Amino acid sequence: MSDPEVRSALRVAVHRIAIVAGVFCAVLAGLLWHNGIQLHRADESFRLVDSEKLVGLKQQLAADPGDADLKDRIRTLDQDLRLEYFRRQSFATRGGFTLLGGGLAFIVALHLARHLRGPRVPVFSAKPEDRMRSAQVAAKAVGGTLIVLTGLTAAMVGGRTRQWQAAPAVGGDLPEPAPTVNEAWWPEPEEWAAQWPCFRGPGGMGVATVDKLPAGWNGETGEGILWKTAIPLPGENSPVVWEDRIYLSGATEDERAIYGIDATTGRILWSAPVSTPQGSRFDPPAVMEETGFAAPTAVTDGRRVIAIFANGEIVGVGTDGSPLWARHLGEADNLYGHANSLAMWRDLVIVVYDRGGAEDGLSRILALDAATGETRWSTDRPVPASWVSPMVIEHEGQPQILTAANPWIIAYDPADGSELWKVKAMSGDVAPSPAYHDGVAYFTNTGACLIAVKVDGRGDVTDSHVLWKRDEDDYPDICSLLCDGPRVYTVVYGRLFAYDAQSGDQVWEHDLEDDFQASPVLVNGRLWLLTMEGETIIGDVDAEGFHEVARHPLGEEIGATPAFGPGRIYLRGREHLYAIGGDEG
């Protein structure tokens, strides 16, 4: 060993061993890596090496079960694949051990080579006094690293939303509810307009624009029906739609519920039962069968759904059905059953809760906080029970709530509930909801009149702001008014009337010989009328008259006004909710 020449020769040998071992290890590692890729594929999926071929052959065989040749090919390929798979598996195992041995040889040879070369010459690069200097540099580096680290972490952490809380955390499931819930929040006007948030759609106008209308449908054959879902509890209310959810309510004498339905599948995602201690103290109200216990349509703003029932219970739930709040507005006293649908202005739920006679002093209009159910304002109404749904309009920057009852038509300021103007014109049990177009509101009731009022007045405007009023014809008792700009339409006992919106002159009338309860709607400029038998009559309207275009039967009675979503029509029959649409996509 001491002989330098032997030592040097040995060193060369060991060096070569190290090189060979190193190359061997590198090659083997590469092979193992490749083998692993073959076993697991680059996409990390787990499969036999050429499985698509096998699966394809099997499918071929399913189509032609008698092909003996194909069977043979499958069997051969199958065996090959299995053998290949397990061969590769065992190669991985054995290769691992070999690599380990090779690595060991490599390292040992390297160590030996170093040992044979002898100890290294110490290089004294640092001087003792360097230590303080290097310490200072290192300290700066450590400090700088810490600062950079803090900044990076803060930036990274700060930019992240807690996405697991994106779930509608309403209902106080979380100790720290999403902060937006209790803050004043409401959708932008264009968001309202894009949804179907309340009775008769955005603004309660009864006007819908639907892209890709289906050519037609037939509830009996299932043609054009995307899905059909049985609604457990009955109700005359219309569905409301927000994005991919549909909400509606149902009730019987002793059961009430709100339903959340998946617009894609029609599955009832949740059903929120409604019951308040106060509500259960009273006997169920007496209602007419046609009205039922869940006549008023609910409202939604995409975060909460609020529904009112005939017994005076009003509840707010999250879009996942979790309870937000529940209230009882006092025992109902209503000849037919409470039927005024809800409206919404900003984050306020507008409730017209008219009860009893005018002298009872029970009627009022309230605005409830949609998030908490608290009363923001409440204004007494000098009227008896009514069935008109409130409508929120805006005229020259002033939002107004339009209501009608016997005898007063009253507009309120939704901000504080103060009366803006009123007209004394109505009589009887007022039920049809108003229409509004360009500064003029239209009201009607059977046995009373059809009246157009300019909405820019203040105070009692009976003598000053009535544009026109007529009382010579029959007027609707349930179906709401509809105004398309030039004309106002009424549906009265199977007849359709058109009046000039500016003058009030009757333009034409059209006999349909059907019974109607649902309110007419204007869809893409065409008038839709839904008969009680479930037929949807679609027609063009112009100055000349009504030109029927199509009739689509549903096969189930309809009492509720339809709702619309993107490319979809939702019809609520007596028992089912139908989604109608064209081709998916």
Added chain:
Amino acid sequence: MAEQRSEPDSGRRRLLRATLWGGGLAGLGALGGIGVKRLTQDPPAPKRPPLGPEFTYDVSRFQTSDPGLIQWRELSRFPSGLERPRNLCTTPGGHILVCGDDGIRRFDADGRELGFSPIQGRVHAVAVLPDESLLAGLPDQVQVIAPDGKVRAVWELEDVLPTSIAVADSRIFLADAHARVIRVLDLEGRPLQTIGQRDPDKGIEGFVVPSPYFCVRAAPDGLLRIANPGKHTIEAWTTDGDLELAWGRASFAIDGFCGCCNPVSFALLPDGGYVTGEKGLPRVKTYDECGAFTGIVAGTESFPEYVQATQAGTPEAASAGIYVVVDAAGRVLILDAIGGTVRIMVRKEDGDG
């Protein structure tokens, strides 16, 4: 000497050092980058190395049925109200009885609940005696419940799992999935005979019942119809225990019975045809009196909850059936044990009624 030796070294050394540092720092940077990317990914993408096609059990091609074959439509459905519904039957009075782990619930023909008889234990089968009493089949016993809801008698039967009960000619036919025979009892619960016992001399192979689904019905023609799920057939037997005929074939195709043991339930239509219920791929189909496939009542696609549960492969799914009965009006009632609802199906052509 020190200078001499370190001189040739320094160039190589510097290169090596530079390479190593460069490589090391680049590696660290890459690692850090990956880390930062992972941390800031919002939301963290679910990473699932998928199994290759040959490692995946795929029956999706059987899960949709030809709409042209669907001859029935759903009139309505109602929840069974039971935690774990297991069977149903109709009464001569037109009521619907659904049994399960809590007891028996009674509904009218439209699905309105009329009453509830709580029973301790798993009620696998329910039937009505001529005197309007109910028979509830539980493991190793049959309870007789009088019309007033009181338990009139309990017939203890050793090693019996009654999964279906038929009553005809003052006799009770109990499908015993445990012994895989039909036990014949009189109206007082006394055993009279057994049908379908394996008997090589008579050429009777016995019923193949691999799981607790074994259905018996009494037909108007005086014969019994018994499902032999392991053989994928429905068989006609005399009440004396002779096999008359059998039909049915195993296939995932729509005209066959799928899986290892189907049909789990069947019923007789007024025209002599059959309605069959299958588990696994939940589907309800009709066959004519000769066993020729005639149409679909409800295809697999109409049982989404059931399909979801079987996809997840949970034990609930492995022991949940699709049960069918036909009521006096010829409507088909389907109990989906996972969805927990009873559907009332009517033929499409007489739908308006």
Added chain:
Amino acid sequence: MRILLLLALLALPALGIERFPPPDFSGGHQIPETVVPASQARTQAWIDVAALSLGLLLASWISLRLRSRKGLVILSLVALAYFGFWRRGCVCAIGSVQNVALGLADPGYAVPLAVIAFFSLPLLTALIWGRSFCAGVCPHGAIQDLVLVRPLKVPHWLDQPLRLLPWIYLTLAVLLAATGGMFLICKYDPFVGIFRMGGPRTMLLVGGVLLVLSMFVGRPYCRWLCPYGALLGLLSRVSRFRPSVTPDHCSQCRLCENACPYGAIHLPTRTPTAPADDRDARLRTLSLLVLVPLAAVLFGWLGGKVGLVSVAWHPTGELAGQVAMADAGTLPEPAPDEITAWRQSGADRTSLNTAVAVLEERSLTLGRILGAIFGVAAALHLIRVAFPRPTADYETDAADCVSCARCFSSCPYERQRLGLPTDIPGGSHV
């Protein structure tokens, strides 16, 4: 037999699979019993603990008393073979930190005794004899130490900031383990795949790269990643005994200056006779008083934030996020299996929300505490780097020295002690 079966039938939970008798075979076929391979013997854990204890004692004895590098190499090889390749890297002291963290945070989790031993014994040893665990028992340390053929000196300014990494790693690992999220250290262990000769290929690649790096840079994992090493270093700073380069006294011959591949030998800062600088000591105390609380507060705050974010890496948090996405309709189809399983198990949103809320609360608190601890550790590290303790001799660093025994043979007094020739080439300073 029948009765037994009957009892079994009755005893079943309502939702379980229907128990059902197999067919009666007329041919008398015997139904085979379900055969499952037996588990490893329980005594294995005790053999492991015994091997660990023995290894620790041996390593301490070899490094401090015997002062034999050869002995440590042999011990390392044995440890690597046993704890690494034979026991396949599990049970391991590094990972035991997580079990202990989870055990302390969750009273329902019982840490196996062997794991407690693997956690505490090396720490105890560190208190007495320094990091002898790293020197000869830890398979992770051994595999890196043994492949080190050509150590390169890592400059101080790079080495010291990198030594913060183990603390970060430790903090994150404890945070995730204690909230029941995941075992970060186990999931991203670079060498366990090599010990098992299999595993996720990315981790195998990382392990391979680290090993190649270890040939030139001493123990990169131990120095700049190992979370347990951070704890060991902390404790060994106050250890009763620790290796010293020279067995006798230091004549400042500088021969050991380059002997340490881990940068753990400090140059003297002053001549033996010069008095210590008071100004430095005062500055040091001042920065201790200011920096430590400041760092604790800052990183405590930051730790809370990180804690909240870490909920997303927790299975519960991940599920809640996916559920939220599913609700929002932004979840890509097909739905991940988590959602399927969750829906299948009843889709209980309330309990999920509650679980996430509880988790958030815990993660926030724990994150703050751990962040503060990290802050203190980082500040202490910074102060230690900025104000090195004045020393007159060549000394091993109390925290960073892993007792590998490499430096001993470079000391002429040691060579003298062993009776070896002291005429090292270039050793002209003697």
Added chain:
Amino acid sequence: MAEAPGMNRRALLSGGLRGLGLLGIGTATGALATRDKRDDEVWQIDPDACIQCGLCATECVLEISAVKTVHSHGMCGYCELCTGYFEPDPVNLDEGAENQLCPTGAIERTYIEHPYYEYRIKPDLCVGCGKCVKGCNMFGNGSLYLQVNHDRCVDCNRCAIATACPAEAFRLVPRSEPYLLRGKEEA
């Protein structure tokens, strides 16, 4: 060597800290070691929670997973048409590769008597993909199910499959009873 004035203080401080460290380790160890549940534990799959997602085949640290199918023969229906053995809608009910479900051919089918067949798992070939389990659970009674085979399991501190398992079906069971077998009563 001259004693620096700080040396004593330093030694004292060091000793004190050492004592503190001892105390800390001792407390933690004591607190943990005195817990009630002392049995050694291993990982196992709860077959009732398993949804056969397939991750057992891919997530195990071993090249071929430690998870394999186990068959409770006592529950098996011995069906001729076993949906855990045959492809959905097999061409024939024979053992040809075109009819077999298992991609690695790990299920053995033997004729017992008409119309019963016995199915056995060959653990050497099983890779734990759970395809047969899904077939058995969907149509049959769940006598096939996945279990961690403890001759192969390396007892990872935190099982890599458990970490990935979407159904959280993995749990720790006592080493003395390391399996969660179905239908044990019949055996």
